[in-house]
Amino acid sequence: MDSPLTKTPRKVICLFGLPIDVATMDETVQRIREARRSRQRIFLSTPNLNFLIGCMHDAAFRQSVIDSDMSVADGMPLVWMSRLLGVPLPERVTGSGLFERLNTDPLPAGEEPIKVFFFGGPPGAAEAASQRLNSHAGGLICVGYETPGFGSVEELSKPDVIARINASGASFLVVALGAVKGQAWILHNLAQLQVPIISHLGAVINFSAGTINRAPPWMQRTGLEWVWRIKEEPLLWRRYWRDGKALLSLVFNKLLPHALWLRWQSKQTAARATLTSQAGVTHLKIEGFIPDPVPETVLSTLQQAASTNKPVILDLHQATGFGPSFAAQLLLLDKNLTLRDQRLQISPPPHLKRLFEWNGINYLPKASTRG
The missing domain is CATH 3.30.750.24 (STAS domain)
Incomplete structure (x- = not known):
């Protein structure tokens, strides 16, 4: 299943080497539903600050986001950066929020629930997520799951694994292998996968399984979700500490000079x-x-x-x-x-x-x- 070249130019901005689609949650939900109806491939990436920092030092990781069919801002720092640069993203579009919307929004008339396959996550999480998702009627239904364990991208991409995913009839493949490996796994197998909607949504399996609770909406809106995530997963503090230091360096060395330069360009000759x-x-x-x-x-x-x-x-x-x-x-x-x-x-x-x-x-x- 190939993704054709876009006929209509994507409305995107660039943040430190990553293309980010200027899209709302409603627009992203609609794009996913359209991909399901048409069976047209959409590889969705959901960069947050950790993605952005990692992509600056890992060319293959960065290219996986560039090669996506859609890339939405999963972190509030990205939204704040866009506003400072004068190209404001309309809102944060989280992968977990998108998954929740697809499950809780009323189904369009005449449509059946979207079939989901979970691939990855810690031992037992995908099974628990499947059981919880299927325990009540909603916009999503799990038709398969697999916890492949540890190994290289190639070791997790054996033909029988891909065959099981394709045979499930899923329309939405949720991958959770860690951002770098997960994005690499998707690109490695994209040509063989017959699932139209594919995305690495690392925390979705844990949220769906109930092993980790999502932050209250007000914390998500104000950019304080990281505080809640540290409460739920204490070991994350190291990642957030590293990302926070890298963010400060970016802000003072690149973001602020860039923003000030853009403010001075209002009377330039048209292109x-x-x-x-x-x-x-x-x-x-x-x-x-x-x-x-x-x-x-x-x-x-x-x-x-x-x-x-x-x-x-x-x-x-x-x-x-x-x-x-x-x-x-x-x-x-x-x-x-x-x-x-x-x-x-x-x-x-x-x-x-x-x-x-x-x-x-x-x-x-x-x-x-x-x-």
Whole structure:
């Protein structure tokens, strides 16, 4: 089951190298239901602060988020960052909240519950989650579970394992192997899996099993859920301590300078994007300042560049700057070209190098040599 190139440009912003969809919980629920109806693949990632910090130091982990079909902000710090940069995400969209909404919202007329398969979690948790989920009528029903234990991605991806998941008839595969391994496992098996909705939702199995309680809604809304999680899982304090220190460094060294720079760009010359083709190569030239959100004319040109089936050389020497929305579109352009066995060639001019660093996309020139 393949995920086709997006015909309509995704509305995304870039936070330190990760594309984050500008989407509400309601919109995400609707997207999941549509994927179930059409059986069209959606690989959903749910980055939080720990994801973001980890992706800055792990290229494969970062690429798993970029390669997702949808990526929503599971952590309030990401929402706060977006607001500071002037590209506000509408709300936090947690994986556990999404799972709960799919289960508790009234089913659309004529639809049956979404069939779920749990893969991962601590011993006994997936079985308990299955029993609790099926103990009452709701929008979700568990049709299978597996606790594969420890092992490499390859060891947890044997053909009989994938066959059991596919044979279950599930529409929603919930993976819980730890964020890094879970994302890697999904990408490793994506081509063989016949389940349309796939996501690593690490805490969902524990929440569904009742082994861990979710924070009260007011703590979730105010960004204090981490306090509750430490109460429930004391060993998490080390992770939150490390992430908190890394966040402070990001805020003062990158986020605040970036936000201040963006505030000073209100009177820049409007952007213009042009495409030309020469000797089997597409040349994409950007001139002027690309504001947030990215103008439709520029988005259209980026879509054309991604569909040319040729390598793309991006010329930014006449560009005066861009915001997080354009940075995200560059990530998607590179991704879509890679899907077509093409590559993006980009050499940031000196006056834009700090923007590449602030947006976390300074790896793109190196990454563009893929293929």
